[in-house]
Amino acid sequence: MMRALHDRLNALFPLGELTEQRPDLAFLTVPREHLRSIILHLRDLEGFSHLVLLTAVDWLEEGNFQLTYLLSNRGKAVDLGLRVMIPRDGASMDSIHDIWPTAATYQRELREMFGIQFPDSPGVNDDFILEGWIDMPPYRRDFDTKAFSAKTFKEREGRMTTDPEQHMKQQLYPDGA
Amino acid sequence: MMREELKIRVVKGPDGVEFEVDPLRDYFCEAPPASHPPAYAKIVEDLFNWARSHSLWILGFGTGCGAIEMRPLMTPRFDAYRYGIAWRPTPRQANLLVISGYLSVKTLKRAIRAYEQMQNPKYVVGLGSCTINGGMYWDSYNTIKRLDDYMPVDLYITGCMPRPEALLQGFEDLKKLIRAGKAEGANQYAEKFEWYKANQKQVIHDWDMPDYNW
């Protein structure tokens, strides 16, 4: 099923690798400039009528963001994820809100949490979850959550951490049996 | 950045007269809270406190995971109403704010507004490790780590999360504190108002509300 779809697409577009996760779920890397036409093709001719989600992965070491557009063919109950790699520096991507209006919400989230720009996406620069955020986008992997928390939020003295294994051993077998 | 609805604007009344509205001054009280002196005689204040301890009304506002425990508590399973503890839907009608877990900065802002809108005398109970020292969200980029920096906490209930029985015990302890005249959070808030505001503003970066808004 997924292979056949891949072959049909391959005849039309240059495609990257296909990862078959399950019989009804596969991921496909596609070149950025063909994303829009592939999505339109899948939506209009292959029955992938539903955008399940749009999310990002930060490949810090490679200097890329991976965008995953998960599409669903509800009639055949199969999902296909389209992966697009974009450079991390000055990350920006074309909006697909005109294909699925819900995409605007995902894009707004990605702009806030990863700092990926989606010019023309409606309301993309409005606050989404964070309010008055002042640091770098927090889902970027080079954002140090712990250091940020330590410098921003005051701590209470006396908090301690124990290793669960050691602690339970001590509790259950105090004389080291 | 000031929100659109908080900006000064000219409005036209139903009678056709145009007038200027400054929402921050016209819709909210600007006066800081004042501390409430005890009654003229100790025995009278004790009587008041006894009465207060029997009149606990919780604001039905849940944050974090702990809010889940309030559902069985306010319904037949654990039935806190037996102990004279009831829930109300608005801050105006409540005098006990239960912060039921972690507070993100965004929620903290709402919690402060809710607290300030409650009538004196009022009490705050912090529920769970998150309110005490950050709990398992101690390294989160978005949650505060000690509630008492931002509002006066009368009592903490430990646990992650505390069971309804622990809450009931906590409410009984709170009653004892009130009767002993030791639950003076609202007065403490008024006396150290500047300190609390400074702490709040240190973490809430988009402060777009009046400093005191009831």
Ligand code: SF4
């Ligand atoms: S103390 Fe535990 S149960 Fe309560 S809000 Fe924190 S993590 Fe959740």
